[in-house]
Amino acid sequence: MAATDTENTAAVRAHKTTLLTSEGLRQSNIAIARAMFLAGGSYSSYAAATKTEDIAHYRRCLVSAVTNSVQPGAYITALHDLGTGGK
16 A cells, blocks of 8 residues: 555655655756756757656656655656656
């Protein structure tokens, strides 16, 4: 049985910590891509870097959810929406 996000178990806390860390990394990497775009880089490179980082973020979230027995459905859906087939 998977834990829910409202439970205050060690696994849920570990998962939430991973989510926060991953989101910080995602924002940092997207900021770097944006700075490169603003410095004269192409929009297609910026868009590709943003999508790649979004996929990496949701994969990190999915692995954490599975590892910590937390519902992974939202991350599978996000990955599917990003064109990965949910993986």
